[in-house]
Amino acid sequence: MSLLLKNKDGYVDKNAEFKNVFKEYFNPLVNFVNRYINNWEMSREIVQFTFMKYWENHDKINIKTSVKSYLFQSAKNNTIDYIRKEKNIRKLKETTSQQLKIAENEVDLDDDALILRQRILNAMKSLKPKCEEIFRLHKFEGLTYQEISDHLNISKRSVEDNVARALLILKDELKQYYS
Amino acid sequence: MFDQVDILKYVQRRASKGVAKRIKRKASNDAAFKADLDLMKSIFSESSNLKDFKVFDLDTEWTQFTKSFPSVDATTETNSEAKLIPLNSVRTKKRKSRNWISALAIAASLLLLVSVSFFLDRLQTNQVAVAPLTAPIEEPVKTVVEDDIMVNIAASSEYEVVETELPDGTLVKLNPNAKITYARDFETAPERVVYLEGVAFFDVETDKKRKFIIKDYASLGVEVLGTAFTVEVYPDGQAEIRNKEGRVKGFKVDKPEVNIILAKGEIATYNGSAFTKIEPLTPEQDFRQPIDYIINNIVKGYGHKVSIAPDAIISNDSIDYKHTVLPLESILMILNNKINLKIERDGKNIVIKNATLN
DSSP states (O other), X not given: OOSOOOOTTSEEOHHHHHHHHHHHHHHHHHHHHHHHHOOHHHHHHHHHHHHHHHHXXXXXOOOSSXXXXXXXXXXXXXXXXXXXXXXXXXXXXXXXXXXXXXXXXXXXXXXXXXXXXXXXXXHGGGSOHHHHHHHHHHHTSOOOHHHHHHHHTOOHHHHHHHHHHXXXXXXXXXXXXXX | OOOHHHHHHHHTTOSOHHHHHHHHHHHHHOHHHHHHHHHHHXXXXXXXXXXXXXXXXXXXHXXXXXXXXXXXXXXXXXXXXXOOEETTOOOOOOOOOOOTTGGGGSOXXXXXXXXXXXXXXXXXXXXXXXXXXXXXXXXXXXXXXXXTEEEEEEXXXXXXXEEEEOTTSOEEXXXXXXXXXXXXXTTTSSSEEEEEESOEEEEOOOOTTSOEEEXXXXXXXXXXXXXXXXXXXXXXXXXXXXXXXXXXXXEETTEEEEEEEEOTTOEEEEOSSOEEEEOOOOHHHHTEEEHHHIIIIIIHHTTOEEEEOTTOOOOSOEEEOEEOOOOHHXXXXXXXXXXXXXXXXXXXXXXXXXXXXX
8 A cells, every 4th residue: 555646747646645544544543552551642642743753754764564554563663662751751660661561562453453443433424323323332332132122112123124234334335445 | 145134143143054054155155245244244343342442533633733734735635636746845844853851961051940030120110111021922832742752842932921821730931032841741640840941930730649840951850849939040050949938849850869958938059960058038138139140140041142341340239129030121121221331232142331431
C-alpha cells in the first residue's frame, strides 16, 4: 500500500490521501497506544505526534512494508520514547518500568483487529437505525436475542433477522478491504 | 441457497449439522464464498470488542492536526480532486527540537522571578505612563513538540506581561520574554513540573498530593510547599529565594541532597552549587532597592546586555518599588525619569550614559 498516488503527470493529491490515512488509522492507533500507557489523552497526543512525524518525513521515508505497519511501528516507538522520558522526568520507577518492558517486548498487539473495529464502526453507518440499534445491543451491550426482544418489544426471530442482515451488510461494506 | 440466518448461525457455530455441512462444502469449492465467511466471522468476533474501543471524533482530530501543520489543507475533502500539488513541493514545517531533559544541564540566561518587586508606587506617584500590567494575547498556550514530547508552552512577547492559568488552576504571570513549558498531562501527572525561562509570578494552587516544582534549564529546582514565595534566578545561574508564606524548598536538580527549606519570611541565595540563608530585609528595605542593583540584576535579567559608559556615575541611592511585574520598557522609563542618566536601547543592548554630558 502506498500513501502517495502518483498520476501520469507525476502529481498527487497528498492532502486528500493523507486525510484518508489519518481517518482510517487514527482511532486504531490511539487504542493501540493506550494498551501500553493506559492514558487516553496522552495516547491521542502520541498518535497526533506520530502523524506529524509521518507528514514531515513522508517524502524521505522508504516504506518497505505498508503504511499501516509503518504507522503502528512508529506509534509504538513513540510510545516507548514517551515512557522512557516519563521515567526520567518523574522517576516513576515501578509503573513505567513495567510499561516499558511490555512495550519493548510485546511485538504484536493485534493491529489488524483494531483497524477492523474502526472499519466496522464506519460501516455501521450504512445500517438502518433499527438494525444498527439491534446489532449494537447484541454485540456491544452483550444482550441476548430474548433480552433485545423484550427491550424493543419485537419478536426474537425479528431480532435474529436484523443481526443476520447487519452482518451481511457489514460484510459487503468491508469486502473492499479484504478481497 | 442459504438464507442470512443460516449464515449467521454458522458464524455463531450454532447451525444445524446439515446446514453446517452444506456451507462447508460450498466454502471448499468457492474461494469467494469462503472469504466472505471468514470476513463475517472476523466482523462478528471483533464487534464484540467494540465496547472497549475508544473513538475520538476524527473531524476534530483532523482539525487539530491541520492547525499544527499549516501545510496540510484543513479543508481538503476525502477523495477530493481539486488540490493537486507537485511531488516534493510540500514544504514541511521546521520544528525546533530541544531535549528538554538534557537541556537542564545547559546553562542558560534565565531569570526566574516569582512575585518580583518593582517600582509601582513610583510610577503611580509620578504619573508615568506605563504599559498595562497584563496584555491579552490570543493564544497564550500552544502545543509544540520538543524532543519528541508534546508540551504546552506559554510565552510572552518582548513588551507584554501575559497572564495564564495552568490546568490545575495555578495562576502564572509571565514577564516580558518569559516562557513556561509543561507536559501535556500536567493535570494528571504525579508531580506538577514547570520549566521556566525568564520572569514569572506564580500563585500556586494547593494540591497536597501533587508537588508543584519549578525548574530552570540549569540546576535549580524550587518545590512549592506553600503558595507565596519569591525566586530570582540571575543570568549567571545564581538565584535568590524569598519566602513569604508557607514553606519553600530550593534544591539542586542533579543533587537533591543539596537543598534548603525556607520558613515564612526567610531568604536564601543560591550560587549555582549551594544555598546560603541571608537575613531578611526589613519592610522598609524590601520597599526600596539600590539603583545599581536594579540595573545590574533586574534589567539584565530581561536578557539584555547593559553597558555603562565610563562617564556615567551610578549612585548608591535606592528608589521605591513595590512587588509586581513590569515590562522592561516601564522600568527603563522610571530609571530615565528618576536618575540623572540617559538610557539608550538598541535591540537587546542597553547603554547607560551621563545625561548631563549628552
